[in-house]
Amino acid sequence: MILRPKIEDVKAIGYYLGKVAIGLGLCMSIPIIIGLAFREINPTLDFLIGAEITLIFGIALTKLCHTEKDLSWMQGMIVVSLSWLVATVLGAIPLYLSGHWNSFLDACFDAMSGFATTGLTLVQNLDHMSYAHNLWRHLIMFIGGQGIVIVALSFFVKGASGAFKMYVGEARDEKILPNVIDTSRFIWIVSIVYLILGTLALAITGMLSGMQPGNAFFHGACVFMAAFDTGGFAPQSQNILYYHSFVYETVTIIIMILGALNFKLHYHLWMGNRKEIIKNIETKTLFITVMITFFITAMGLAQSGIYPRAILLFRKGFYQLISGHTGTGFQTIYANQFNNEWSHLALVGVICAMALGGAVCSTTGAIKMLRIGIIFKALLEDIKKIILPERAVIAQKFHHIKDMFLEDKQARSALLITLAYLVLYGLGAIVGMHYGYPFLNSLFESTSAAANVGLSCGVTSINMPSALKVTYILQMWAGRLEFMSIFTLIGFLVAAVRGK
Amino acid sequence: MDNNVKYQNPNVKINPKSQYQIIKHWFCHLRFVICAYFVICALTFVIQPSNSFAQSISSTELINNAKLYDGKIIAYEGEVIGDIMKRGQFAWINLNDGKNAIGIWVNKDLTREILLSGSYRYRGDWIEVTGVFHRACLEHGGDLDIHAQALRKINNGRLIVERANLEKRNFFLILSGVLCLILILTQLKRKSKK
Numbered sequence: 178m179i180l181r182p183k184i185e186d187v188k189a190i191g192y193y194l195g196k197v198a199i200g201l202g203l204c205m206s207i208p209i210i211i212g213l214a215f216r217e218i219n220p221t222l223d224f225l226i227g228a229e230i231t232l233i234f235g236i237a238l239t240k241l242c243h244t245e246k247d248l249s250w251m252q253g254m255i256v257v258s259l260s261w262l263v264a265t266v267l268g269a270i271p272l273y274l275s276g277h278w279n280s281f282l283d284a285c286f287d288a289m290s291g292f293a294t295t296g297l298t299l300v301q302n303l304d305h306m307s308y309a310h311n312l313w314r315h316l317i318m319f320i321g322g323q324g325i326v327i328v329a330l331s332f333f334v335k336g337a338s339g340a341f342k343m344y345v346g347e348a349r350d351e352k353i354l355p356n357v358i359d360t361s362r363f364i365w366i367v368s369i370v371y372l373i374l375g376t377l378a379l380a381i382t383g384m385l386s387g388m389q390p391g392n393a394f395f396h397g398a399c400v401f402m403a404a405f406d407t408g409g410f411a412p413q414s415q416n417i418l419y420y421h422s423f424v425y426e427t428v429t430i431i432i433m434i435l436g437a438l439n440f441k442l443h444y445h446l447w448m449g450n451r452k453e454i455i456k457n458i459e460t461k462t463l464f465i466t467v468m469i470t471f472f473i474t475a476m477g478l479a480q481s482g483i484y485p486r487a488i489l490l491f492r493k494g495f496y497q498l499i500s501g502h503t504g505t506g507f508q509t510i511y512a513n514q515f516n517n518e519w520s521h522l523a524l525v526g527v528i529c530a531m532a533l534g535g536a537v538c539s540t541t542g543a544i545k546m547l548r549i550g551i552i553f554k555a556l557l558e559d560i561k562k563i564i565l566p567e568r569a570v571i572a573q574k575f576h577h578i579k580d581m582f583l584e585d586k587q588a589r590s591a592l593l594i595t596l597a598y599l600v601l602y603g604l605g606a607i608v609g610m611h612y613g614y615p616f617l618n619s620l621f622e623s624t625s626a627a628a629n630v631g632l633s634c635g636v637t638s639i640n641m642p643s644a645l646k647v648t649y650i651l652q653m654w655a656g657r658l659e660f661m662s663i664f665t666l667i668g669f670l671v672a673a674v675r676g677k
Numbered sequence: 678m679d680n681n682v683k684y685q686n687p688n689v690k691i692n693p694k695s696q697y698q699i700i701k702h703w704f705c706h707l708r709f710v711i712c713a714y715f716v717i718c719a720l721t722f723v724i725q726p727s728n729s730f731a732q733s734i735s736s737t738e739l740i741n742n743a744k745l746y747d748g749k750i751i752a753y754e755g756e757v758i759g760d761i762m763k764r765g766q767f768a769w770i771n772l773n774d775g776k777n778a779i780g781i782w783v784n785k786d787l788t789r790e791i792l793l794s795g796s797y798r799y800r801g802d803w804i805e806v807t808g809v810f811h812r813a814c815l816e817h818g819g820d821l822d823i824h825a826q827a828l829r830k831i832n833n834g835r836l837i838v839e840r841a842n843l844e845k846r847n848f849f850l851i852l853s854g855v856l857c858l859i860l861i862l863t864q865l866k867r868k869s870k871k
Contacts, residue, residue, distance in 0.1 A: 217797065222845040229852035236859055274845065304758040304773055307797040387762030387769065413759055413771070415778045421762065421769045423818055483812065489819035511740045511777065511821060518743065518812070 181676030182669060186252055188242040193256040194263060195238030197326060201264050202231035204320060205271065205313075212309035220275060220309035227271035234267065254665035257326055261654055265289040268317055275310045277301050279639050282646055287314070289650045292321035293657035294540055296409020296506030296631020297622075297649065299639050303414040308395065314410050315399040319372075321657075322406025322436070322540035323364055367443050368405065375401035375432050379425070386422040404432035406540045409506025409631030416508045423492070429507060430499055437463070437503035437535030439547075441578055458575045459536040462550040467502055470530040474498050477523025494523070497632065502530035504541035506631020515634035521617055524634070528621055531630045532602060542629025542656045544598050548591035550575060555588035597660050601627045601652060608648045609636060627652040733805060736777035743812035743821060753779065753823055754805035754831060758795040761788050770794075772804060781806055782817065783825040793834030803832035 205228035212221030248256065265288045273284035283299040290297045291314055300306070300314075376397040383393030399412045413419040417429060435443075438460070445453045454460050474494050484490040493510060500507045515524060534543025558573040565571065573583035605623025610616060614636050622636035626649040637649070655663050733754040739746055755772030762769040768785045771778045773795065783806070795801030808825035811817075816824075 218839050218841045219845060220797075222842065222849055225849050226845060226852060229849070229856050233852065233856055233859060236856075236863070240859075240863060304756075304778065304795055305797055305800075387764055388760045392760055413778070414773065415771060415780070418780065418820065419759060419771060419778070421780050421782075421817060421820060421822075484819050485813070486815065489813060489815065493813070493819040509820070513740050514743070514821065517741060 179672045179676040182673055185244070185246065186249075186669075188244045189246055189248055189252045190255050190259065191238045191242030192244050193248060193252075194259055195235045195240075195242065197256070197260040198231055198235030198238065198263060198267060200235075201267055201320075202228045202235055204316065205231065207316060208271070208309040208313040211312050212307065215308045217307045217309050220271075220307035223271040223274035224309060224313070226274060227267070230270055231267045234263075251665055251669065254662040255669050258654075258658060258662040258666040260326055261289075261292060261658065264292055264321075265650075265654075268292065268313075271313060272310065275307070277303070277306055277310065282643060283639060286646050286650055288317065289653050290631070291315075291317035291408065291410065293629050293653040294318050294322045294406045294408040294504070294542070295626060295629045295653045295657075296403070297626060297633055297637045297653075298410065298631075299637065299646070301639065303412075306412075311399060311412050312395075315402040315408070315412075318406045318408030318410060319368070319402040322402075322408065323368055324361075363444065364440050367440060367447070371405055371432075371435065372398070372401055375405060375428075378428050379432075382422065382425050382428050383420070386420055386425060388420075400429060401432060404429045404505060404507065405436040407433060407436045407504040407506075407535065407542075407629070408540075409500070411507065417496075418509045418511075426492070426496055426509060430496065433499060433503040433505045433507070436505070437539055437541050439536040439538045441538055442536065445578065453578065456576045458550040458554075458577050459546040462546040462553070463502075463535065466530070466533050466546070466549065467499065470502065470526050470533070471495060471498050472526075473529065474523045474526030477520040477526055480522055481518060481520035483518045498527055498530050501527045501625075501630055501632050502533060503535050504531070504543055504628060504630045506625065506633075508632060512633045512635040512637075515621070515632075516618065524617055524621055527632065528617075528624050531621075531624045531628045531632065532598070534628055542627075544595050544628075547577060548595055551583065551587055551591040552595065554583050555591075558583065594659060598627065598656070601655060605648055605652050608645060612642050612645055622649075623652065627656040629653060629656050733774075736774045736779050739779065739810060740777060740821065743810075746810045747812040749810055750807060750826070751810045751823070752805060752807045753781075753810075754803065755779070756795045756803050757791050757793070757801040757834070761791060761794060763788075770804075772806070780817075780820060780822040781808070781825050782814075782822055783808075783828060787825065787828040790828065790830050795834070798837055798839075800835050800837055802830055802834040805829045805831050 205224050209221055209224045209228065211217075212224060265285055268291070269281065269284035269288035272278055272287060273281050277300050278284040278287065279299070279301065286297070286299050289295075296318075303311075376394065379397035379400050380390075380394040383396055384390055388396065396412050399410075400417075402408065403410045409416075411417060411419065417426060420426075439457075442453060442457060442459070471494065474497075475490060478484055478490050478494050484493060496507075496509050510518075515527075532543055533549060534545045535541030537545045537547045554573045554575055558571055561569075561571050574580055575583060602620065602624045605627055606616070606620040609619025609623055614622075618634050618636050621632075621634045624630070625632050636645075733752045734746070736753070736755070739751070739753065753772065753774070755774035755778070758771050758773045758778055763785055766785055768783055768788050770781045770783060770788060770791065772781055791802050791804065793799045793801050805828070806823060806825040807827045808823045810823050812821060813819040814822050814824075
């Protein structure tokens with residue numbers, strides 16, 4: 178028998194959702210300050226309106242649904258899944274008001290793409306965008322990369338138990354420190370330290386590349402946020418191609434890789450445990466999968482013959498590949514070049530890289546390295562069971578911060594999530610093909626959306642059907658939250674309708 | 678004139694001799710037109726300045742048919758956007774034709790003509806360049822770019838004057854009122870509870 182949710186459930190969800198909305202509204206003060214500093218009148222008004230609507234919504238919810246109770250698992254999961262939708266709609270308001278998006282749906286597409294750190298975009302005339310709006314596009318990646326709910330956790334949520342449920346709901350099942358609020362604060366500290374260092378590195382590189390100092394710093398901050406949070410937006414329409422600089426590309430590669438590593442690994446590196454990076458199953462798997470997928474991509478590029486020298490092939494091929502593998506989506510080629518110039522084999526290499534993703538408890542999407550590593554270990558174990566005598570006791574070990582024995586439960590969980598991702602990639606590809614796009618292009622774009630990457634082969638454009646835009650929004654949402662909280666929300670809605 | 682009238686009227690019989698004269702007359706005209714055409718063409722070629730530009734090709738055409746234009750001298754025009762990034766004797770500029778922006782590798786001296794580049798505040802100078810198009814430039818790490826040989830300013834950029842949108846301002850004031858009301862009510866409720 179399905180039980181209909183109680184009014185207490187709705188109140189608890191509404192209360193915490195309100196807290197998240199208030200947090201988002203306060204975040205809009207940053208572009209307001211930037212707008213005032215650069216004397217951008219209308220952009221400042223856009224953000225004042227957006228912040229007011231968000232705060233009114235948040236305060237009204239917290240007052241109407243006020244509760245002292247802590248969250249249950251179900252409520253925590255639903256708060257997370259709804260938070261991302263609410264943040265998308267509210268975060269899209271200032272974007273839409275700017276006039277750079279053709280419709281509110283397009284603005285929502287970019288807001289979800291930003292929060293989910295995807296990087297697919299439907300923006301128009303980006304090269305004439307205000308500083309305030311451009312900063313907001315990148316800031317939502319920074320907020321989304323850390324986790325929207327972590328913003329609220331760090332500043333507004335007192336109860337650690339409820340906080341942990343929301344933390345898990347946001348696809349982070351690993352606590353770095355014993356307390357989840359301390360964990361989210363540590364994630365913020367790491368991100369802000371890297372933000373300062375990364376912005377400086379990119380700004381200096383930009384200035385040495387001939388950019389004006391002010392612009393170099395602004396671009397440095399924006400590109401850092403997009404790279405570290407594996408987002409993929411950039412302040413100019415040409416993305417990273419705008420800079421025409423090998424050094425700039427190299428710095429972004431380093432930041433992208435840092436963003437794709439587990440925050441727990443960052444913690445251990447900060448604590449002086451440098452050997453962890455060599456021993457960890459995730460970094461080992463990442464290294465191997467990068468090598469394999471780059472080999473496939475390089476073969477494809479050699480086949481197409483577009484890059485006559487190996488160094489050009491490496492620079493272009495490796496950049497798009499590492500950008501796809503880390504889930505960032507920075508491009509140094511035009512979207513249509515994927516279509517017209519790259520061979521199918523090269524595209525397959527990039528699709529595989531995008532589908533695999535980075536580390537768990539990082540800002541990347543997709544299947545992730547720990548799961549790939551576990552599945553590989555489980556496969557090895559099964560092969561050993563067949564080959565070795567029946568009496569032999571076989572135990573697979575792997576190192577992830579500490580040495581662990583592989584359990585069936587872990588392998589099952591990894592396989593289930595992997596299967597869910599593969600289904601999600603496939604469904605998006607089917608919708609793309611339904612609207613007349615070729616198979617490989619549909620699969621490329623669908624994988625890019627669902628794995629929160631942001632590389633585009635030209636399918637994502639303002640002219641694509643609205644249903645496909647909605648499909649990609651849902652894929653970005655499901656891919657970022659890793660399904661569980663969304664399944665819980667669906668279950669909650671079914672119970673609300675059919676429950677007794 | 679009379680001959681023409683007779684020629685156009687089907688009911689009138691035409692003398693074969695006069696018909697020959699008409700054809701001869703028209704042939705003389707045609708010869709004159711052909712000669713004039715060649716003279717004009719020749720003059721155009723002579724008068725034409727050395728830095729003249731061919732018909733510009735759009736960014737979409739260049740990106741979609743990069744193989745076709747690879748290594749060829751083409752003309753491309755667009756608005757200068759973002760920074761002019763000086764690198765030694767050369768500089769990178771990015772020209773956006775409204776669809777895409779393409780990087781132009783240009784001699785630093787040629788960029789002196791550029792006064793404004795596009796941003797939120799400015800509409801950048803509209804520039805036309807002729808140069809060698811590269812699908813995957815060997816010199817610049819495989820970038821799709823144009824190595825400019827000549828540059829010409831077509832239109833000057835301008836400052837974009839920004840005026841406050843009154844609808845947005847009024848909406849902001851209404852929302853401010855609502856937000857203040859909610860905050861006051863919240864404070865009153867809190868005090869009454871105490």
